Amino acid sequence: MKFNTKTIHGGQEHDPAYGSVMPPIYQTSTYAQSTPGGHKGYEYSRTHNPTRNALENAFASIENGTYGLAFASGLAAIDAVIKLLEPGDEVISTNDLYGGTYRLFTKVFEGFGIKFHFIGMENAGNIEQYVNDNTKLIWVETPTNPMMNVIDIKATADIARQHNLLLAVDNTFATPYLQRPLDLGADIVMHSATKYLGGHSDLVMGALVVKDKELAERLYFIQNASGAVCGPQDSFLALRGIKTLHVRMQRHCENGKAVANYLASHPKIEKVYWPGFEDHPNHDVAKAQMDDFGGMVSFTTKGNNYEEAIKIVENLKVFTLAESLGGVESLAGHPASMTHASIPKEEREKTGVVDSLIRLSVGIEDEDDLIADLEQAIG
Ligand SMILES: *Cc1c(COP(=O)(O)O)cnc(C)c1O
Numbered sequence: 527m528k529f530n531t532k533t534i535h536g537g538q539e540h541d542p543a544y545g546s547v548m549p550p551i552y553q554t555s556t557y558a559q560s561t562p563g564g565h566k567g568y569e570y571s572r573t574h575n576p577t578r579n580a581l582e583n584a585f586a587s588i589e590n591g592t593y594g595l596a597f598a599s600g601l602a603a604i605d606a607v608i609k610l611l612e613p614g615d616e617v618i619s620t621n622d623l624y625g626g627t628y629r630l631f632t633k634v635f636e637g638f639g640i641k642f643h644f645i646g647m648e649n650a651g652n653i654e655q656y657v658n659d660n661t662k663l664i665w666v667e668t669p670t671n672p673m674m675n676v677i678d679i680k681a682t683a684d685i686a687r688q689h690n691l692l693l694a695v696d697n698t699f700a701t702p703y704l705q706r707p708l709d710l711g712a713d714i715v716m717h718s719a720t721k722y723l724g725g726h727s728d729l730v731m732g733a734l735v736v737k738d739k740e741l742a743e744r745l746y747f748i749q750n751a752s753g754a755v756c757g758p759q760d761s762f763l764a765l766r767g768i769k770t771l772h773v774r775m776q777r778h779c780e781n782g783k784a785v786a787n788y789l790a791s792h793p794k795i796e797k798v799y800w801p802g803f804e805d806h807p808n809h810d811v812a813k814a815q816m817d818d819f820g821g822m823v824s825f826t827t828k829g830n831n832y833e834e835a836i837k838i839v840e841n842l843k844v845f846t847l848a849e850s851l852g853g854v855e856s857l858a859g860h861p862a863s864m865t866h867a868s869i870p871k872e873e874r875e876k877t878g879v880v881d882s883l884i885r886l887s888v889g890i891e892d893e894d895d896l897i898a899d900l901e902q903a904i905g
Pocket of ligand 1: 599696718730
């Protein structure tokens with residue numbers, strides 16, 4: 527099955543009870559048993575729920591994996607991956623990271639004795655010097671948030687394999703429409719399904735997809751033991767979102783390209799970060815591992831003025847000033863004061879999150895309206 531068919535049918539069966547085409551919302555916590563243990567595969571909804579299972583099968587299908595797991599949020603999914611580790615274990619992670627991931631790693635898991643190395647991975651050759659006997663996991667985000675750095679998944683997977691490490695890739699920005707990390711050698715794909723997979727800014731959810739049965743069983747154990755699962759209603763909404771992922775992504779990519787090109791030609795703009803530009807430092811890797819360049823675009827203004835950046839985001843009318851990304855509507859954010867406020871100023875500036883940086887999640891509205899909005903806001 528090809529991708530555009532998988533988003534609609536992948537892992538899905540019509541409901542056996544009445545043949546409903548969409549999986550019913552099984553809004554139940556528990557299931558009747560005829561005799562102790564005599565049930566139809568479902569006992570309790572933290573462990574299994576038919577609507578959630580349908581979604582988990584869809585996740586596995588679109589990422590070319592075998593096993594999917596749905597969580598209450600993207601961070602709950604990341605939390606489950608780190609719980610595979612033990613005190614003393616070490617993780618090598620991308621340095622330009624979603625702020626909440628950085629907070630979870632440093633403020634929660636470092637306290638449990640897990641050590642994180644945050645490094646620039648744009649050159650995969652950097653990674654090996656941080657590998658030691660305690661290293662268990664490489665954590666990659668690509669393209670990164672919000673600097674749009676691109677990391678070579680295949681080269682990183684080769685290093686992980688050589689040293690017997692797990693490789694997990696946060697595929698939230700790219701989605702499987704653009705890149706499929708498991709095909710490139712990753713062990714775990716993670717999503718904030720809150721973003722493009724859900725696609726309509728109406729739910730918070732996380733996903734993991736793996737191929738290996740033993741790894742899947744360990745993660746299912748953690749999912750059930752820790753209990754950060756999503757409910758049936760949200761599972762239904764995410765399934766509905768995934769059905770249009772390919773058409774939405776196609777438009778996100780077209781509009782993202784138009785906005786990136788417009789900004790690059792604007793006299794007040796200092797720099798535009800978008801992996802589709804030929805002078806993007808890892809454009810060749812992006813071209814090789816992604817099918818297109820996505821709808822996320824970041825930029826800075828000349829003079830790097832904090833107040834001016836705030837003014838621009840306040841002036842936008844079609845773009846909504848809001849956290850999050852990946853919905854049908856265009857959003858703008860100011861990372862230094864919003865998503866990355868939890869990262870110390872010196873740390874964030876090292877990775878390029880300067881005061882004037884603005885991040886756009888380019889939606890699927892009409893391209894002309896988006897550009898006109900930027901024109902009036904930037905001035
Ligand atoms: C939003 C996001 C997360 C966290 O997901 P939640 O669903 O908000 O918990 C993780 N990684 C990336 C890249 C994100 O954009």
